[in-house]
Amino acid sequence: MKIEQILESVGTPCYVYDARLIRERYEQLMQNLPKGRSKIFYAMKALSNLAILRLMSELGLGLDTVSLFEIQMGLKAGFEPEDIIFTPNVIHFSEIEEAVELGTGINIENLSNLRKFGERFGSNYPCCIRFNPNIALEDQSNASWYEESKFGIPYAKLDEILKIVEQFGIHVEGIHIHSSHVIMQHEILLKSAELMFEAAKRFENIQYLDFGGGLNPKPRKQEATDIKVVGESLAQMLASFKHPSGVDLHLRFEPGRFLVGEAGTLYVETTILKQNGDVQFAGVDSGFNHLIRPMFYDSHHTIENLSNPNAELEQYTVVGNLCEVDNFAKGRRIPKLREGDILAIKDAGAYGFSMSSQYNSRPRPAEVLLDGPDVTVIREREGLADMLRNQVVRKLTN
16 A cells, blocks of 8 residues: 555544564664573653554563553553563652552662662562763763763762662662663763673672663764674673672663654645745644654654655755744755645654644644554544543532
């Protein structure tokens, strides 16, 4: 089924995901990371549609979650509790208690909740400790990134962590590094890994090291992650690691964008062409309420003209229909546009729909999954009823 037929049926704007690309990215990871010693947990905040979660479950991945609702969605999609990691930050301790009730893995990222966890569960329930490794102390170019990051416990507090662990007999089964595109730059990754392997020797019941996400599928502003080099480096570290108790560690990774980013495309229609001064604007029937990354992160997304692909290139600023500054691309060279032309905004699978909103009271788009010959609508386009569903008049006073 051609994309034009899909859009004729579903309309625009519309997210379309390709299951083949998700499988290819997963296979790439499994072929290059240390064999038999690596497990992948999909970071579902990137794209949380139940159909995508079921695909990840069928592939054999675990699930990385950051809220209780994500845990519940993961269970509904077919994941077993032991295959789910709960990695929230700055939450009330009651959420951790609820996650323990559900039977998931627990990742603790601050000393306050670590102490509460010890008081509440002692050695009766395992947990993982999430570090912010403070590599900035050695790499000043990234200093501001670390200073501004709210994630993880600074590596410098390792001795304090160990005192709390010893005081309450906490069963620490893993240590986790708060990762990102910064950490996954190869030299910084290796420094972080050295710290993690060194710290692992000080935890008696350690079973795994978790390197989080941050894998870059494509070069743009940051370098693409060379998975082969990462895998070889970590395999060497595993081979030379010696734990005082003879523990054999395994590794965990939590990719999100790496798995689904390239698999998703946002299709929009060109609605208006207008010239203001020297700028030629192309307005489309979407906005940052559907894909916020270009405005929020200045992310680059290739834009293709499906309707007129072989026309001469012209320069456009592609803008959305919100009553805000709302750019998808500035000064981009695209085959000559006409009103009604369909544009494909590429690499939009991660943090596209999952960060969408109903801003300007504009509904969220439909989602479609391509899986070989099968084409399935996995989310209907919202309508007025969806936008009004939870608006009530419920008085709290007599």
